[in-house]
Amino acid sequence: AQSVTQLGSHVSVSEGALVLLRCNYSSSVPPYLFWYVQYPNQGLQLLLKYTSAATLVKGINGFEAEFKKSETSFHLTKPSAHMSDAAEYFCAVSAPGGATNKLIFGTGTLLAVQP
């Protein structure tokens, strides 16, 4: 079984500051891991994904995440926050190679960016 824990339902940073959104996972098989972003009244957009290749994954809009098996973590970072980064971020896990590829989502982190 898979599960995801996102620490911090709300994170606030200043514009230009480092963004760090935390995600820990649990999986009985080597997982695929994802970060999605959701802007108000919109669907989910994929930021980046880990699919067992490079452990440091670069995504869109300057975001990146590092898969750390020893820590069962997949934290999302961005060196310098922009106002446009304000949104809700979801970490998700799936179990590749199974009969389905459903995503198991964390509870989300709402990122606020202060001017």
Next chain:
Amino acid sequence: GAGVSQSPSNKVTEKGKDVELRCDPISGHTALYWYRQSLGQGLEFLIYFQGNSAPDKSGLPSDRFSAERTGGSVSTLTIQRTQQEDSAVYLCASSFGIDNEQFFGPGTRLTVL
């Protein structure tokens, strides 16, 4: 090309009524998923279709929920005898194959009065 589309974007209904939500996946995508996003439960998987295989219905919360996918393309999620706890945003996603990126539609916001 066009992304995943969903209709209606908003639906308000009265308790006890039936509703149908529609999803048009990206052309050529063989896998289609329904998820529900609600304040109490977060984002949760409902049902999955892959080609002609039997759907994975393991996420459907009750037998009032059903879904079909006709011709391997358009999908309809039906909720019978709606309850207030069914109020949520229903998201559809599609992917090309089972282990590939899922592309999400904008969702249908369902409000049950």
